[in-house]
Amino acid sequence: MTGQLSLWVWWAVGWAGLAAWSTLRPAAAHRLQPAGRPPWARLAPWLGSRPDALPWRRRSPIALAIGLSVCLVASSLGPWAIGLGLLAAVGTAVALGRLEPAGVRRRRDDLLEQAPAGLDAMAACLEAGLPLRRVVEVVAQLSPQPLAGRLALVVNGVGVGLSDADAWLGLADDPVLGPLAHDLARAVDWGVAVKTVLTDQAADLRRAGQIACRVRARSVGVRTVLPLGLCHLPAFVLLGVVPILGSGLFNVISP
DSSP states (O other), X not given: OHHHHHHHHHHHHHHHHHHHHHHHSOHHHHHHSOTTOOTTTTTOGGGOOOTTSOOHHHHHHHHHHHXXXXXXXXXXXXXXXXXXXXXXXXXXHHHHHHXXXXXXXXXXXXXXXXXXXXXXXXXXXXXXXXXXXXXXXXXXXXXXXXXXXXXXXXXXXXXXXXXXXXXXXXXTTOTTTHXXXXXXXXXXXXXXXXXXXXXXXXXXXXXXXXXXXXXXXXXHHHHTXXXXXXXXXXXXXXXXXXXXXXXXXXXXXXX
């Protein structure tokens, strides 16, 4: 009993220390750390995370909480519980760093849906005689987010003195508009018809959007298995398990 009480005391002290560290850690040291990057990422590159992953300052309390919980549950294993807790904490931090945030995925899907119409509008403006710089500015003002924000980066790049090609290469790492940025940069440098590039990229993005919609539709059945199973679990317990247990208990109690 005393050993169990001491474990609970240590668990409470650990949670209190975690809360204090999360709220009172020096703000200046936090600002000097790269966002979303663990302190030991240089020593172990495999511990790195996605650039758009949950920030390290938010992953670390979750990882420490899970590690402490695992130590408490596995306390009967003695020193092995500490190793399991450390393994659970590191695994949680790495897993959270590799997961794509829902907001990032939602913005990518929205951009994939908006981009074809925006590129068609740009092609129509070019056919009407507007220069590319003015076309990008007009479409950026009329487009919804997140497409407007991506095009605004190009407009701002041109505004600070970059060429059209260099401004578009600022979107080279974008998962949706990256191929468009490369093709437009080459088209501007080589004098290729920009309107053709826009129409071809709009068709490619429209096909990619249709494929993504089909993939999401096919995955609905897989993702609903667990929720539906949890919904049927109470009925299974009440109608299947409880009568059997009740019958067995009645046979044991009855003389």
